[in-house]
Amino acid sequence: MDHQLLNECRWWETGVIYQIYPRSYQDTDADGIGDLAGIESRLDYLVRLGVDAIWLSPIYPSPMVDFGYDVSDYCGIDPIFGDLDAFDRLLTAVHTRGLKLILDFVPNHTSDQHPWFVESRSSRESSKRDWYIWRDPLPGGGPPNNWISDFGGSSWQWDEATGQYYLHAFLKEQPDLNWRQPELRGAMMAVLQFWFDRGVDGFRIDVLWHVIKDAELRDNPVNPTWTPDRTERDRLWQVYSTDQPEAHEIAAEFRALADRYGDRVLIGEISLPDDRLARWFGTLDQPQIHLPVNFHLIENAWNADSLRQMITNYAASLPAFGWPNWVIGSHDARRIAARLGEAQARVAAMLLLTLRGTPTLYQGDEIGIGEVTIPRDRVRDPQDLRQPDLGIGRDRSRTPMPWDTSEYAGFSTVDPWLPLNHDWQQRNVAAQDHDSGSLLSLYQSLLAVRRQYTALVIGSFAIVDSVGDVLAFERRHGDERLLIALNLGDQSQTLPIPKGTVIAKQLCSTITPRTAIPRTAIPRTLEGKLAANEGLVLQLSEQP
Ligand code: NOJ
Numbered sequence: 001m002d003h004q005l006l007n008e009c010r011w012w013e014t015g016v017i018y019q020i021y022p023r024s025y026q027d028t029d030a031d032g033i034g035d036l037a038g039i040e041s042r043l044d045y046l047v048r049l050g051v052d053a054i055w056l057s058p059i060y061p062s063p064m065v066d067f068g069y070d071v072s073d074y075c076g077i078d079p080i081f082g083d084l085d086a087f088d089r090l091l092t093a094v095h096t097r098g099l100k101l102i103l104d105f106v107p108n109h110t111s112d113q114h115p116w117f118v119e120s121r122s123s124r125e126s127s128k129r130d131w132y133i134w135r136d137p138l139p140g141g142g143p144p145n146n147w148i149s150d151f152g153g154s155s156w157q158w159d160e161a162t163g164q165y166y167l168h169a170f171l172k173e174q175p176d177l178n179w180r181q182p183e184l185r186g187a188m189m190a191v192l193q194f195w196f197d198r199g200v201d202g203f204r205i206d207v208l209w210h211v212i213k214d215a216e217l218r219d220n221p222v223n224p225t226w227t228p229d230r231t232e233r234d235r236l237w238q239v240y241s242t243d244q245p246e247a248h249e250i251a252a253e254f255r256a257l258a259d260r261y262g263d264r265v266l267i268g269e270i271s272l273p274d275d276r277l278a279r280w281f282g283t284l285d286q287p288q289i290h291l292p293v294n295f296h297l298i299e300n301a302w303n304a305d306s307l308r309q310m311i312t313n314y315a316a317s318l319p320a321f322g323w324p325n326w327v328i329g330s331h332d333a334r335r336i337a338a339r340l341g342e343a344q345a346r347v348a349a350m351l352l353l354t355l356r357g358t359p360t361l362y363q364g365d366e367i368g369i370g371e372v373t374i375p376r377d378r379v380r381d382p383q384d385l386r387q388p389d390l391g392i393g394r395d396r397s398r399t400p401m402p403w404d405t406s407e408y409a410g411f412s413t414v415d416p417w418l419p420l421n422h423d424w425q426q427r428n429v430a431a432q433d434h435d436s437g438s439l440l441s442l443y444q445s446l447l448a449v450r451r452q453y454t455a456l457v458i459g460s461f462a463i464v465d466s467v468g469d470v471l472a473f474e475r476r477h478g479d480e481r482l483l484i485a486l487n488l489g490d491q492s493q494t495l496p497i498p499k500g501t502v503i504a505k506q507l508c509s510t511i512t513p514r515t516a517i518p519r520t521a522i523p524r525t526l527e528g529k530l531a532a533n534e535g536l537v538l539q540l541s542e543q544p
Contacts (some may be wrong), residue, residue, distance in 0.1 A: 002454040002477065012071040012202070012265040012290060013323050014457050015052030016353070016447060018361040021331045022059055022081055023067060024400045025363060027412035034400070034411070036082035040090045043097055043404075045429065049366065049440075050447030053100035055204050055267070057331055059087070060106075063113050065173040066382055067398075068104075069206060070111035074191040091199055100201035102265065107188055108210045109174040109252075116187075117175050122163050131184040132175050133167035134159075135217065146219045147241050151383045152232040155241070169210050169241065171382055179212045179250055192257055202265030205254070208280070208289070209270045210453065212247045214240035231390060243276060251280060251288035259287075267291040267325075274317035281322040291325045291358060297351070298333045302340055304471040304488050308463060310474075315461065325359025329365040335397050338371035343533035345370075346442055346510040347486050350535040353446040354475065354484045356461040361443070364401055365430050368439040369421045372396040378419055402428035418486060442510060449507050449537060455480040456537075466496035470530060474498060474540070481540040482507070493528045498540065505539040 026038025036059065046054065058068030060332045061078045069076070073521060077083050082090075094101045110117055111532055120128040135144040135156075143156035143165055149172075156165040157172040166174045177184055192203065218238035251268065258264045268289035270280055278468060282288030300310045328336045328348050337345035345368050374395045384393035395418055402424035403410030409424045421427060432438035450456045459477035465473040469489035475482045481501065487493050497503065506512075511534050530536065 001452060005336075006454060009458055010263060010265075011052065014359060015100070015358065016050070017053045017055055017102065017267075017358060018046060018049070019055045019057070019330060019360055019362045020055045021363060021398055023057075023397055023417060024411075026401065026403070027224040027414075027416070030413045031080070032412050032414045032416045033080050035080065036077070036086040036090045040093045043093055043099070043295065046099065048444070049096050050444060050451065051099075053102055053201065054094060054426060055102040055360070056104060058104045058106060058206075063111055063173065064065045065111070066171055067380070068481075069106055070109070070113075070116075070171070070174045071106050072111040072113045074106075074188075077196045088198070089285040100265075101199075102202045102204055102267065103195055103200050103366055105192065105203040106206040107177065107179070108308070109168065109170060109176045112173045112175055116184075120175075121159055122168070124164070130178055130181050130313070133178050133213065133217075134162075134164045135167070136164055143192065145217050146236065148219075148220075148233050148236055150231075150233045152386045167213070169207070176210075176213075180215070180246075185253075190252065192254065193388075196258070196261045202258070202267065202290075203254075204267040204269065204293075205289070206269055208251065209243045209247060209272060210241070211250055212244045213242075214244060216240075224333070225416060229390070231387060231392065243272060248279065248282065248288060249295075252282055255282065255288050255290075265290045267293060269293050271295055274314055278317045278319060281319050283319075284321055285293060286359050287321075291323065293327060293360075294325050295327065295333075297328045297348070298330070298336075302344065302348075302488060303439050304466070304469045304486075305450065307351075307471050307488070312463065315356070324354050324355070325360065325496065326352055326357050327360040327362070328352050329362030329397070331362070331398050332394055333362075333397060335369055335371065337368040338396070342368055342439070343490075343510075344488065346439060347389055347488060347533060347535040349439065349443055350446060350484065350508070350510055350537065351471070351486055353443075353450055354456055354473075354482075356440070356459070356538060362397075364397075364399070364421075366440050366443040367402070367427055367429060369399065369402075370423075372419065372421050374419060378416060384511065404428055404430035442508075445508050446454075453482060453507070453539075454478075455479060455482050462531065463495050464498050466494075468493040470494075472495065472496045483536070483538045483540050485530055485538070486535040489531060490532040492532055493530045494535070495528050497528070500543050501540040502543050503538050504541040506536060507539055508537040511536040 007421050023034050025034040026042050028037040029032050059081045060071045061076045062068045062070050077087050109543045120132045143154050147155035149155045168174050184436040218240045223237050226235045266289050268294045277292050280289045280292035296310050307431040381394040399418050400411040400416040409420050432440035455475040455477035459475040462474050464472040
């Protein structure tokens with residue numbers, strides 16, 4: 001481990017981020033919903049797991065129509081989660097353990113209950129009228145343009161009292177802010193300052209590429225390939241409603257503020273193709289976002305050829321100073337174990353933690369929570385409630401953490417707000433902690449290997465030629481050479497070994513239990529095979 005070099009790197013380059021969905025982590029006040037005190041009580045678990053930073057989905061006061069992504073006060077804590085004192089206690093506890101804390105910042109929209117919007121909608125003459133985007137109907141009547149909300153239906157909501165429409169990219173209860181208004185801009189910068197001053201280490205910025213709209217609000221072009229099995233949003237290409245040039249100025253402002261505080265991070269939720277995603281890094285002279293989120297592992301087909309191509313393209317798209325990042329799960333995406341099955345979820349864990357770039361884990365993926373069927377009468381996700389036939393419900397990825405086999409899985413003492421994963425009696429943290437062959441043990445091993453080998457953290461990356469459904473690459477730093485070989489299929493395959501090297505040590509396998517890893521002996525690899533669904537991290541040395 002090259003300690004000196006690692007010390008020169010920034011924590012968000014070398015560290016591993018863990019996303020917590022606060023409603024579903026740990027309840028301590030018996031309301032069936034997780035809270036800040038609950039998160040604090042589980043910090044030692046995260047230290048043992050081996051992650052470095054925690055990102056919390058929104059914890060601010062909110063009517064919870066979109067479960068906290070509808071903020072009614074940017075500088076407070078929703079009583080469901082605690083209060084500012086509980087937050088300060090959590091922050092101190094996080095820092096005492098050497099961890100970092102990242103908050104969610106939601107700049108595109110507020111709740112319709114936010115005092116700014118209440119004021120804005122009170123009259124056309126309101127001093128905050130233009131803090132939001134209000135427009136008259138078209139001359140013949142109807143909404144000002146054809147934009148479609150991400151959750152379905154028009155993006156425009158009619159306001160009877162003042163006789164205008166307001167814009168909402170998501171729910172009508174989430175009116176979009178007008179980032180062309182200087183006072184609003186100042187007020188939002190003050191929000192970031194408020195939390196930076198309190199000591200938070202950074203922000204994940206919600207739907208950053210949505211933040212400013214075309215000045216003329218032109219119609220979005222129709223997508224001719226749309227079919228009704230896709231979300232209504234996809235009927236149009238969001239050419240004028242997202243990714244506007246002016247949004248980059250806002251990102252640069254955020255960054256200038258963050259940089260004034262020193263070692264803080266900005267993570268931008270941005271869903272765009274590589275060339276447009278890379279622009280969000282900004283330039284060396286005017287940097288923007290440290291980590292524009294890369295969703296490719298969630299979206300890409302799961303086979304070696306296509307993953308190899310995607311990884312190569314993504315790396316090629318980055319500016320020289322741009323640091324990559326990777327994610328395989330979130331509170332919005334389908335669970336990785338549901339999508340790929342348990343065997344490949346293990347391979348995915350190895351891929352996530354060995355690629356070049358900062359990985360973000362999502363709570364519950366470390367124990368392989370898979371598909372959870374939510375009975376219709378328990379569905380809470382507003383997106384699912386509005387478009388029930390598309391199978392895009394997000395509740396199934398937001399179910400409570402199952403900690404042990406006690407009632408309600410140790411998450412709460414009452415029936416939780418969403419059902420538990422149906423196999424919680426077997427699939428829970430305590431059970432997997434004691435099982436050296438579990439997914440949790442694999443995550444612990446992988447995170448431990450990352451700490452041990454600098455090459456995995458900041459080493460170079462090169463694809464290694466392979467045959468069959470095998471993805472292989474080498475990470476290298478100084479004399480340290482590691483081969484990562486992943487069998488994405490259920491047939492055994494040839495293990496690709498780079499020319500001029502031999503295998504010195506097996507560091508981790510997705511199918512060999514932790515305690516049984518032969519640290520020096522390499523029985524299977526001598527045969528030159530990767531078993532079905534096997535991923536290996538191997539140390540290489542030069543051929544003698
Ligand atoms: C992205 C968030 O991740 C999602 O959960 C939310 O519904 C939308 N942004 C709207 O804020």
